[in-house]
Amino acid sequence: MKLSIEAVILLVVTIAIVGAVSAWAMGYIGASMTGAPDFTAQVDQCLVDKTYLKVKNLATTDIVGVAVKADGADCAVKYIDGALVNSSKPIKPGDMVQLVVTGYTVKVGDRMTFTVVCTFADGKAVAKDVQAVVRSF
Numbered sequence: 001m002k003l004s005i006e007a008v009i010l011l012v013v014t015i016a017i018v019g020a021v022s023a024w025a026m027g028y029i030g031a032s033m034t035g036a037p038d039f040t041a042q043v044d045q046c047l048v049d050k051t052y053l054k055v056k057n058l059a060t061t062d063i064v065g066v067a068v069k070a071d072g073a074d075c076a077v078k079y080i081d082g083a084l085v086n087s088s089k090p091i092k093p094g095d096m097v098q099l100v101v102t103g104y105t106v107k108v109g110d111r112m113t114f115t116v117v118c119t120f121a122d123g124k125a126v127a128k129d130v131q132a133v134v135r136s137f
Contacts, residue, residue, distance in 0.1 A: 009042055011015060037118070037124045039055055039056060039058045040132065041054070041128050046132035048106060049133065051132065052100060053098070053116070055097055056096035057092065057096075061122050062087070064119055065119035066085045066091075066116065068114055070103075075114075077100070085097075085099070107134065108135065108136045109136065110134045111132070111133050113130070115129050116129075118127050
């Protein structure tokens with residue numbers, strides 16, 4: 001069987017593309033299957049006296065603690081109903097919850113950086129920064 005140069009090049013390019021896509025997919029799926037601790041955080045509304053923060057658990061273990069710093073200062077973080085995020089009331093894998101952050105001093109128009117630190121049931125902690133501008137209600 002005789003193959004033309006075009007057929008050989010097409011075969012090599014196809015194998016390279018399939019290999020690259022497979023490697024990416026296995027890396028993406030593998031990271032989520034290993035239970036790597038991760039979450040997303042998003043500011044819904046940033047007001048002078050409180051901020052509404054959405055947190056989604058992307059890991060396979062519970063989030064048993066959430067700590068927030070607003071421009072480096074420690075803040076209070078609770079569920080909307082006033083309960084704390086802990087092992088008795090964790091954020092389950094796949095769940096998105098709304099939290100209320102209080103205990104900072106700002107004025108309308110200020111730009112803030114919230115550092116959100118989630119502690120997972122396996123003891124690992126992950127931190128992410130979220131930006132927001134203080135609005136009036």
